[in-house]
Amino acid sequence: MTETAHRHGRPYLGFGLGLRPQHYAEILDRPEGEPGPRVDWFEIISENYMAAGGRPLRNLRRVAERYPVVMHGVSLSIGSVDPLDEAYLAALKALADMVEPAWVSDHLCWTGVDGVNLHDLLPLPLTEEALAHVARRVEIVQERLGRRIALENASTYVTFASDEMAEWEFLAELTRRTGCDLVLDVNNIFVSGFNHGFDPIDFMTGVPADRVVQIHLAGHEHNETHIIDTHDAPVVDVVWDLYGETIRKLGPVSTMIERDADIPPLAELETELDAARRIAAAALAEPAPAR
Numbered sequence: 001m002t003e004t005a006h007r008h009g010r011p012y013l014g015f016g017l018g019l020r021p022q023h024y025a026e027i028l029d030r031p032e033g034e035p036g037p038r039v040d041w042f043e044i045i046s047e048n049y050m051a052a053g054g055r056p057l058r059n060l061r062r063v064a065e066r067y068p069v070v071m072h073g074v075s076l077s078i079g080s081v082d083p084l085d086e087a088y089l090a091a092l093k094a095l096a097d098m099v100e101p102a103w104v105s106d107h108l109c110w111t112g113v114d115g116v117n118l119h120d121l122l123p124l125p126l127t128e129e130a131l132a133h134v135a136r137r138v139e140i141v142q143e144r145l146g147r148r149i150a151l152e153n154a155s156t157y158v159t160f161a162s163d164e165m166a167e168w169e170f171l172a173e174l175t176r177r178t179g180c181d182l183v184l185d186v187n188n189i190f191v192s193g194f195n196h197g198f199d200p201i202d203f204m205t206g207v208p209a210d211r212v213v214q215i216h217l218a219g220h221e222h223n224e225t226h227i228i229d230t231h232d233a234p235v236v237d238v239v240w241d242l243y244g245e246t247i248r249k250l251g252p253v254s255t256m257i258e259r260d261a262d263i264p265p266l267a268e269l270e271t272e273l274d275a276a277r278r279i280a281a282a283a284l285a286e287p288a289p290a291r
């Protein structure tokens with residue numbers, strides 16, 4: 001598929017990786033005549049470039065000249081009851097105006113309250129009250145950035161007794177109210193499904209397919225009674241299976257592998273990305289079974 005308007009006006013980018021400084025040289029400084037890495041696009045962690053001048057931004061500009069780039073943040077704290085951080089939004093907009101990413105995403109979560117940053121992506125109560133609160137804030141963020149945002153499902157380890165709906169119902173209604181897009185993290189869906197006892201397929205079926213602009217794949221740590229989303233290992237077989245199911249249901253979605261720790265050489269991630277290409281192609285060749 002070519003890079004044309006695809007989902008909700010967003011392009012289909014193919015198969016990408018999270019851009020990590022360990023790989024700059026392998027991406028940018030290849031010997032003359034050697035082909036580039038088998039990576040169609042890169043996702044950057046927005047905050048790593050917001051305060052940075054100099055080298056990080058120069059490297060980012062060079063990557064952005066050669067590859068489509070999307071921006072992914074971890075500090076928006078869209079679910080918090082603290083006021084939105086206007087300085088953060090202004091810096092995010094400045095970066096987006098420079099990078100011209102295919103889209104800008106963050107997580108459906110909160111990361112702190114009363115000015116204290118807890119440095120974690122924490123779950124929200126899945127209530128109408130929280131939905132109205134988040135929807136208002138998404139609209140403000142989209143207005144400040146001058147563009148729609150996409151929100152990703154985080155891995156969660158607790159739920160609230162006050163929950164009134166499933167996470168996918170919350171996300172589906174949020175996209176309806178605000179026009180925002182979604183990033184589906186297939187590993188996070190598997191992790192949360194295991195931890196809370198829901199069927200990941202219900203999640204995939206419950207979100208509006210045309211709003212899913214991107215998929216994240218990552219590894220996790222299985223501790224028998226619970227799973228922790230560590231992003232430090234290859235994607236596990238059961239998540240590959242779920243990825244295939246997801247593509248069968250949703251059709252082609254820009255997909256990337258997200259490794260945040262124990263980062264291997266680029267070639268290893270290229271091989272893992274080839275697996276994603278094979279699984280997606282096989283899934284698309286086979287229609288989704290009726291459910």
Ligand SMILES: [Fe+2]
Pocket residue numbers: 152185188216258
């Ligand atoms: Fe993710």
